[in-house]
Amino acid sequence: MFGGKELSENDEWVQASIQFALDGFVGAQAIKKVPTILRPIAQYFIPALRNISAHHKAARRAAVPLLNRREKTGEEALDLLYWMAQEAKGDEADKDFIASILLKVSFAAIHTSAAAPSQLLYDLCAMPEYIEPLRREVESVLNIDGTVDKRGFHKLVKLDSIMKESQRLNPLLLGLSCSVLCKKPTLLTIFHSHLRASDPPRLPSLRLLRHSRTHHHRHPHSCAQHGPNTLPGARKV
Numbered sequence: 001m002f003g004g005k006e007l008s009e010n011d012e013w014v015q016a017s018i019q020f021a022l023d024g025f026v027g028a029q030a031i032k033k034v035p036t037i038l039r040p041i042a043q044y045f046i047p048a049l050r051n052i053s054a055h056h057k058a059a060r061r062a063a064v065p066l067l068n069r070r071e072k073t074g075e076e077a078l079d080l081l082y083w084m085a086q087e088a089k090g091d092e093a094d095k096d097f098i099a100s101i102l103l104k105v106s107f108a109a110i111h112t113s114a115a116a117p118s119q120l121l122y123d124l125c126a127m128p129e130y131i132e133p134l135r136r137e138v139e140s141v142l143n144i145d146g147t148v149d150k151r152g153f154h155k156l157v158k159l160d161s162i163m164k165e166s167q168r169l170n171p172l173l174l175g176l177s178c179s180v181l182c183k184k185p186t187l188l189t190i191f192h193s194h195l196r197a198s199d200p201p202r203l204p205s206l207r208l209l210r211h212s213r214t215h216h217h218r219h220p221h222s223c224a225q226h227g228p229n230t231l232p233g234a235r236k237v
Helices: 004-008 011-032 036-045 047-073 080-087 095-126 128-140 150-154 157-169 174-181 187-196 204-210
Strands: none
Touching: 004 011, 004 047, 004 080, 011 036, 011 047, 011 095, 036 047, 047 080, 047 095, 080 095, 095 128, 095 157, 128 157
C-alpha cells in the first residue's frame, strides 16, 4: 500500500514507521509537562523526541533509493509512494520530503487502525446485549476448521453495520476540529452535528438487528433513511 512489497519487507522501514508512531505519542505527552517557554530546549532532553529525527533518516534511507530507481527505470507501481512522486509539484517533489510524508501517513494509518476497533470494543462493552447476536452471526459462517472465508465475511452484515455505526458516532479528530477551530457555524460544524444527531448514546443501526434479512443483497453503502437520522452504511438484516 505505501511502497509496495519492497518497502513492506524492509525491516528498517517497518521498525521506523512503528516506532515513529510510538515515540510521537510518548514525546507529545512528555513535552506537555514542560512549561511552554522551555519546550524548545526541553525537546532535546526527551529521548522519544530525539528518536523522531532518527526515524526520518531511516525513512529516507528506505524510500529515496526506491524513488531514484523508479525514476531511472520508469517503473510504475500501484502504491502511495509512486502516486506522491507523480503528483508532487515544486518543492514537494523533493525525495526527502516525500519520504517524510510517507512516514507521517504511516503514523496516521497505525493510529486510526488501532482507534476504530478499540472504540468498537468500548461501544460493545457499553451495550453488551449486542454481543450475543454478533457471536451467533460469526458462528453461523464458520467453516469446519473454524475459519471464516471470503464468502463468510460478506455474510457478516450485523458486524458490518455495527462497525460502521461505531465509526460514525466516533469520528476521529472531527470533534476536536469543531470545538477548537470553528467559532461560528460552518459546513464542518453542521456535518459534525449531523453525524451526532442520531441518538448519540447508542448505535442506531443496532435497532435493525430485530428486522428479518429481507434486504440481504442491498448495496453495502446505501443509507437506511434520509435526513438528520440517516444511518450511513447501515443495512437491514
